[in-house]
Amino acid sequence: MEELYKVGLDEIDIKNMLETNPEIINLSEEELTDQINILKTINCNQRIIKNILISNPFYLTNLKEDMINLINILKRIGLNNLELLLDANPNLLNKDVYEIEEFINNKINHYSLEEIIDMIDNNPFIIDEE
Amino acid sequence: MTPRQELIKYLLDFGFLEEEVVSILNDKTIKQSKEETILDHAKDINAYLLKEHCSKGEIIKQVTDFPKLYGHTQENIEQKNKDLLELGFSKQNIQIIRKRFSRIYSYSKENIKNTIESIQKMGFTKNQVMKMVILYPSLIGYKITTLQQKKQDLIDFGYEEKNAVKILKTVPIVFQNAKETNQQILDNFISLGYTKEIFIKMTKGLPNLYEYSFEKNIKRKFNDLMSLGYTKEEVIKMTCTFPTIYSYSMERIKNRFKELMDLGYTKEEVLQMTASLPSLFGYNYDGIKEKIDYLNEIGLGFVVTENTKQLMQSVELTYARYEFLKEVKKEVTPKNYTILFRREISFQKQFNITKQELLEKYKYKDYLEAKNGRTL
Numbered sequence: 001m002e003e004l005y006k007v008g009l010d011e012i013d014i015k016n017m018l019e020t021n022p023e024i025i026n027l028s029e030e031e032l033t034d035q036i037n038i039l040k041t042i043n044c045n046q047r048i049i050k051n052i053l054i055s056n057p058f059y060l061t062n063l064k065e066d067m068i069n070l071i072n073i074l075k076r077i078g079l080n081n082l083e084l085l086l087d088a089n090p091n092l093l094n095k096d097v098y099e100i101e102e103f104i105n106n107k108i109n110h111y112s113l114e115e116i117i118d119m120i121d122n123n124p125f126i127i128d129e130e
Numbered sequence: 131m132t133p134r135q136e137l138i139k140y141l142l143d144f145g146f147l148e149e150e151v152v153s154i155l156n157d158k159t160i161k162q163s164k165e166e167t168i169l170d171h172a173k174d175i176n177a178y179l180l181k182e183h184c185s186k187g188e189i190i191k192q193v194t195d196f197p198k199l200y201g202h203t204q205e206n207i208e209q210k211n212k213d214l215l216e217l218g219f220s221k222q223n224i225q226i227i228r229k230r231f232s233r234i235y236s237y238s239k240e241n242i243k244n245t246i247e248s249i250q251k252m253g254f255t256k257n258q259v260m261k262m263v264i265l266y267p268s269l270i271g272y273k274i275t276t277l278q279q280k281k282q283d284l285i286d287f288g289y290e291e292k293n294a295v296k297i298l299k300t301v302p303i304v305f306q307n308a309k310e311t312n313q314q315i316l317d318n319f320i321s322l323g324y325t326k327e328i329f330i331k332m333t334k335g336l337p338n339l340y341e342y343s344f345e346k347n348i349k350r351k352f353n354d355l356m357s358l359g360y361t362k363e364e365v366i367k368m369t370c371t372f373p374t375i376y377s378y379s380m381e382r383i384k385n386r387f388k389e390l391m392d393l394g395y396t397k398e399e400v401l402q403m404t405a406s407l408p409s410l411f412g413y414n415y416d417g418i419k420e421k422i423d424y425l426n427e428i429g430l431g432f433v434v435t436e437n438t439k440q441l442m443q444s445v446e447l448t449y450a451r452y453e454f455l456k457e458v459k460k461e462v463t464p465k466n467y468t469i470l471f472r473r474e475i476s477f478q479k480q481f482n483i484t485k486q487e488l489l490e491k492y493k494y495k496d497y498l499e500a501k502n503g504r505t506l
Contacts, residue, residue: 013414016378016379016382019378019379019382020374020377020378020379021377023265026222026226026264028220028222047414047416047417050414050416051413051414051417054412054413054414055374055409055412055413055414056374056412057377058338058377063257063258063261064257065255065257066258080485080486081485081486081489084444084446084447087417087444088442088443088444089409089442090412091335091372091374091409091412094335094336096292096296098292099334114475115475118473118474118475119473121473121474122473122474123439123442124442125371125372125409125442128335128371128372129371
């Protein structure tokens with residue numbers, strides 16, 4: 001759990017996270033570091049990392065490869081400043097790639113890709129609301 | 131002392147309860163072996179597992195779940211652990227698997243490998259299957275046709291195949307659910323006022339809803355939220371768009387409610403704010419406070435209660451836009467404040483500057499440092 005303290009989480013935060021996702025206890029320090037490092041690669045600062053982990057403790061046990069695939073598709077479709085998007089809706093990190101593709105495919109006949117990206121950017125919960 | 135008495139004494143001294151010892155001794159495989167042999171195995175295996183950082187309590191649970199463990203030699207168990215390592219599990223993974231399913235030692239390497247490969251063919255990646263096995267190692271004991279049927283049950287229930295895959299990879303314990311169990315879970319949600327469509331949507335967002343106790347978690351939280359002052363419709367709407375609420379403890383939810391009230395908002399305001407933006411229950415408190423403080427500072431504090439959803443926008447962007455508008459002499463007033471929260475395309479079109487450029491030019495971090503410097 002050392003890694004979690006390093007990003008500024010305190011005991012109450014960690015207790016809350018474990019209540020939501022008890023599987024965190026089974027992660028090694030290396031696994032925790034790996035997950036946190038993924039967030040650093042998309043420019044998440046400590047405040048954003050802390051917010052993502054507190055809001056979405058499931059992120060820590062999501063598969064590294066799934067997270068990398070998800071982030072890659074979000075970048076590929078043109079979402080910039082992913083760190084701000086994920087700060088607003090940390091649960092986006094629990095989406096599968098197909099869910100992002102599905103959202104775009106359902107809209108692409110009525111809007112340009114740029115407009116769809118703008119919708120997600122403006123309301124990061126839009127995928128859950130529809 | 132007879133060998134049987136010696137074995138019983140050893141097990142009791144180790145910490146097993148009398149009924150556990152009886153159950154171990156009644157196991158078919160154990161009965162077929164000589165008591166001296168079982169005693170030797172028990173001593174060796176216990177010493178080995180203790181060395182592998184298993185607690186006595188964990189060993190007792192593992193042996194009680196699977197008495198045949200003492201039918202194996204220590205070498206045999208070590209070999210099985212090596213097999214699991216070769217299959218790609220880490221030492222830590224093996225500890226977890228053993229804790230959850232000591233019967234894993236009754237399966238051959240080939241058997242486990244074949245099951246993993248067969249599950250992969252159902253639409254999962256190898257790493258996903260490995261994770262599923264760690265979360266729910268009993269999977270290894272299922273017939274592949276049963277697993278396929280369970281996936282089909284979810285599809286028949288109303289999910290698309292990809293949704294079923296997502297649910298099963300996130301909460302593999304759903305593999306143990308009979309059709310009737312899934313139907314019962316849905317019926318429970320319906321009894322609270324949800325529709326099947328909403329339930330499917332929520333479980334796609336938070337598959338863990340399948341593993342939460344209805345009485346102790348879902349129903350209690352639903353009622354507790356209503357006791358806080360939300361209407362039934364509001365609870366349904368909030369949990370539909372943000373099902374993660376069900377993964378937070380009620381203590382956490384109540385604390386957040388209180389924290390928001392401590393910031394000076396009335397109960398009614400907090401109810402309205404959180405109903406409009408339920409993720410307020412999830413966000414880090416410092417981040418929320420920072421956004422509220424900044425809005426207050428620029429005279430837009432009313433946005434928090436009147437247009438709470440705007441709290442979704444990062445304070446970095448709000449700051450950058452505000453500073454930019456100040457620079458181009460465009461005053462932001464309570465009447466035109468939505469300009470700060472406009473869609474990127476629209477903002478860019480009107481002011482010919484991108485979000486990226488704004489964030490680079492007007493750094494909230496610099497503002498904070500200057501502000502903190504002033505405070506110090």
